[in-house]
Amino acid sequence: MASGYGLHGGPGRCFPFWQELLACYVVNSNADDDSGKQKCGLALEDYYECLHHKKEAARVKALQAAYRKAEAERSRESAPTAGQIRNLGLLNKDDDTAKVLGAR
Template sequence: MSSGYGLNGGPSRCFPFWQEVLACYVVNTSSEDDSGKKKCVPVLEDYYECLHHKKEASRVRALQTAYRKAEAAQPRDNVPPAGAIQNLGLLNKDDDSKAVLGK
């Protein structure tokens, strides 16, 4: 929150970024001239990234897409067949129950 108070009291995680934005505006603008706001665009972008995480989310999506693409291009060699996966007791449940119960 730009108010500076987090959910549990104390400063919020983005409050330092908000202070940088305000400091930039104070230094670069005046009541007569707003042309200095252009200098504050990078600081404002940092604040918005702290609030919304849009750049981080797009990077994560790009990494996941690249990982899935690489994984699909090289299939696994030693994939066990579905019948061999019995340790969860979901496939061939009757056989596993008999083995465990000793019947």
């Protein structure tokens, strides 16, 4: 939260990352030269990730896409053919009906 306090009191969830970033800025820069702030890129990245969860969201999205792809490939392996589906319930087509329904 903007106040620095968490939702239920105490420090916010990203406060330790903010402290780390602030400490890095204090150690690596001074009033005359701000070029040391470039060394704090990893700390800044960690703080932004804590605030916005962009990397985590990208990982979740990639995992969901991989899961959907695996599910789609798995379901096609044992799918009945169009001819078997058309023959369901017809006379003299008991073997197709048994294959599709799984009662062999």
